[in-house]
Amino acid sequence: MELSQEVHSIIARYVGSRSDLLSLCRVSKRFQKEAERALYNTLHLRGHTRSVSLYSVLGRTPRLALLVEALSIYVDEGNGQEGDMDDDDDQSDTSSESSYPDDFWSTVASALRQTTKLRFLSVYLGRVNHSSQAWILDGCTFQLRTFHSDFDWDHHLETFLRSQPALHDLYLADYRTAGPSSPSCPAVARTPPSLPLLSLLECTFSEAAVALVPGRPVERVKTCFSKAKIEDKRAELRALLTSLRRSKKPLRALDLADDSYQSSFTLELVTSIDRVLSSRHGLRYLGTLAYPVDPTERVDFYTRLMRLPHLQCVELEVTEWEPPPMTPAALRALTYELRIYCPQVERVVYVYDFDRVVMKVVDNLCVLDNEAVAETLWREI
The missing domain is CATH 1.20.1280 (Monooxygenase)
Known part of the structure; x- marks a missing residue:
């Protein structure tokens, strides 16, 4: 049969x-x-030993290239000694050669032009000298829903984004409102791509969020401060919050990284968020906030958080605490204390020296959440 x-x-x-x-x-x-x-539906390609062969196959075999819907490209991960496929049966590439063939990127470009059904594309670059390769996107006709780009922001990347009206989820490692011009790469335009469906934006420069959020249905943003001086940082925060207020949808998640976390600035930050976004309260996730050590400051901090009634998860930086409150008993005590003021909070992410621990509330009990991926909670809550 x-x-x-x-x-x-x-x-x-x-x-x-x-x-x-x-x-x-x-x-x-x-x-x-x-x-x-x-x-071929989902490919995670690392290194260049077998992956180059696969790019070549996709480039000359449209029948197979049409099957690819999700593609992750890893370059220089592990200093050239990584495996090439996400497969338990594949052995690690034992070659110590960290340079890539001269035709590597042209081979990738040929493959991308054939993958017309691609919906999810991630490009992870381990070295700066690979970051100016956005030209490989020239001539691509696929319509992405998710795009992770470690490329430099240049004319090629901007032109590609202008051709992606279906994009929902975007990561940018670089952003410039204007770039150096040359005959082959003219200056980057000051008008950002339209991206009418963009709802999730992760960017290492807050300027990207300032430019891309207004007029778009952005609900989740992760970015970082680029200024060090407090006055400059305040101006950066004002520009960012003004931009967030102009989103077509209420903000659900905001994750702001900083090179130095100060409790005094955290109090200003929470107050500014409440003041600027008060008419559009829907914030469920907020981080990363310097958790005040002083009990009086901490009560003031809780009082300001209370003005965010939909908050379900906060990310707190506790590196300055001595001793570090990273034992289960200490984390439970702090979580219970926070919930006295903010009982709607169901998860708390504690950050100590870049290590993250998640506490969650189950039947009014605070327990460690060992299954949660702390780095992606802002995408999910």
Whole structure:
């Protein structure tokens, strides 16, 4: 009896590894289509030993390139000694060569132009000398929903983003309102891409959020202060909050990193958020805030948090505490104290020297949440 295509698809999904899927493609014509779909749908490519071969296959085989919907490109991760595929059966690349072939990026570019059904693209660059390769996006016709870019912000990247009206989730490692001009790369325009569906923005420069949030349905933002002096930082905060207020949707999550966390500035920050965004209260996640050590300051901090009635999760920096309150008993005590003032808060992320611990509330009990990924909670709550 001939099995239906649906049955073939279900069986292919239960195949344990990519090497088994490859074997299935080769030994069974009936399973080839669904096995190839499972094999090429989501690709995580590291290094250049086998990944270059795969880029070449995609570039010259449109039938296979059309199957790719999610692609992650890792360059120079692990100093050239990483594995090339996200597969338990693949061995690590033992080559000590950290340089890439001269035609590496042109091979990637050819593959991208063929992956017209691509919806999720991430490019992770481990070295600065690879960051000016956004030209590989020239001529691509796919419409992304998610894009992680470690590329320099230049004319090529900006032009590509202008062609992505379906983009919902964007990460930018670089942003400039104007860039150096040359015959091959003219200055970056001052008008940002339209991105009419953008709802989640992560950027290492607050200037990107200032430019891209207004007039778009952005609900979640993660960025960082780039100024060190307190007056400059206040001006940066004002510009950012004014921009956030002009989003088409109420802000649900705001994660602000800083090179130095000060409780005095945290009190100003929370007050400014309440004042500027008060008419659009919907904030569920707020971080990263310097948690005041002094009990009097801490009560003032809680009082200001109370003005954010929808807050469900806060991220608190406790590196300045001595001794560090990172034992389960200490974390529970602090979480209970915070919930006296903000009972709606269900999770607290504590940060100490870049290590994160999540406390959650279960049946009014505060317990460690060992399953939570602290770095992505701002995307989920």
